[in-house]
Amino acid sequence: MARAFKSTLRGFSASLEAAERKLLRGLFQDVITLLEPQRAADEDPLWAMVGLDPHAHRADFAPPSDPATKRLLPDADPEDAAASLEFRRLSERGIRERKIGALREAALLMESGTILLSDETAPRFAAAVNDVRLVLAQRLGLASEEDAERIHAQDDWSKAESVDEYLALVYNFVTWLQESLMQAMLKSL
Amino acid sequence: MTAMPDVLEHVEQAQAHELDQPYILIIWNDPVNLMSYVSYVFRSYFGYPEAKAEKLMMQVHREGRSVVATGNREKIEADVSAMHGFGLWATLSKADAA
Numbered sequence: 190m191a192r193a194f195k196s197t198l199r200g201f202s203a204s205l206e207a208a209e210r211k212l213l214r215g216l217f218q219d220v221i222t223l224l225e226p227q228r229a230a231d232e233d234p235l236w237a238m239v240g241l242d243p244h245a246h247r248a249d250f251a252p253p254s255d256p257a258t259k260r261l262l263p264d265a266d267p268e269d270a271a272a273s274l275e276f277r278r279l280s281e282r283g284i285r286e287r288k289i290g291a292l293r294e295a296a297l298l299m300e301s302g303t304i305l306l307s308d309e310t311a312p313r314f315a316a317a318v319n320d321v322r323l324v325l326a327q328r329l330g331l332a333s334e335e336d337a338e339r340i341h342a343q344d345d346w347s348k349a350e351s352v353d354e355y356l357a358l359v360y361n362f363v364t365w366l367q368e369s370l371m372q373a374m375l376k377s378l
Numbered sequence: 379m380t381a382m383p384d385v386l387e388h389v390e391q392a393q394a395h396e397l398d399q400p401y402i403l404i405i406w407n408d409p410v411n412l413m414s415y416v417s418y419v420f421r422s423y424f425g426y427p428e429a430k431a432e433k434l435m436m437q438v439h440r441e442g443r444s445v446v447a448t449g450n451r452e453k454i455e456a457d458v459s460a461m462h463g464f465g466l467w468a469t470l471s472k473a474d475a476a
C-alpha cells in the first residue's frame with residue numbers, strides 16, 4: 190500500500206509499491222515523449238542548448254496538433270495568433286526543456302521505494318505529476334467539474350473493465366499523491 | 379546620411395512605447411489543477427501572502443478566471459512562461475483589453 194507524502198525532518202517523504210513506481214515511471218516517460226521537440230538535423234547545438242532558434246520561421250512554431258500537448262503548451266495570447274506564435278518561437282523550446290527536465294528527475298526518483306523530496310526538488314516533482322494529470326485528463330475527456338466528480342467517484346480497481354475505467358483509477362491515484370504533496374508543501378511555506 | 383539618426387530614434391521610441399504598455403496575466407479555471415497546487419504556485423512564485431493567494435485561487439475557481447499580475451510586456455511574458463512551466467492555463471492581454 191502506498192503511503193502519502195508527509196513532511197519529515199529530511200524532506201517530503203512518501204512510500205510507493207514497486208508496481209506503483211513502475212506505473213508512474215511509465216507515465217512520466219509518456220509525457221516526455223509528447224514534449225520532446227522535433228530537432229532539425231542541421232540544428233546548431235549551442236542554440237538548442239539555450240532553447241532558442243534564430244533561424245526558425247514562425248510557421249515552425251504552430252500550436253501543437255495533439256490536444257494534450259496543446260494543454261501543456263497553450264496559446265499565450267488567444268486574441269492575437271501572431272503574438273502567440275511569436276511567444277512560442279521565443280519561449281516554447283525553453284518550457285519544453287524545463288518540463289522534460291522535471292519529468293526525467295521524477296522518473297529517476299521512482300528507482301527507490303521511498304520518495305524523498307527536498308524543498309528544491311518538491312516543486313519540480315509537483316509540476317511533473319501535474320503534467321501527467323493534465324495529459325491523463327485530456328485522454329479521459331475530462332472537461333468539466335461534473336466530469337471531474339464522475340471520474341473521482343471511481344475507486345474500485347476490481348471493477349475496472351475498460352481502458353477508460355482503468356485510466357480513471359490511475360488519474361485518481363496520481364491526484365491523491367499530488368494532493369498529499371501539496372498539503373505538506375503548503376504547510377512548510 | 380542625416381536622416382538616419384532620426385529614423386532610428388523614431389523606431390526605438392515606438393518599441394519602447396510598446397514595451398511600456400501595461401499587460402495583465404490571466405489564469406483560467408480548469409477542472410484538473412488542484413486548488414492546493416494553484417495556491418502553492420501563487421504563493422511561491424509571486425510571493426503572495428496566503429490570504430491573497432487563496433482569494434485569487436477562489437476567483438479562478440468560481441469566476442473562471444482571475445488577473446493575478448500586471449506589468450510590462452516583458453515581465454508578463456516571463457510570468458506566462460513560468461505558469462506554463464507549472465501547468466497552469468495562463469494567457470496575457472493588454473491591460474485595457476481586459
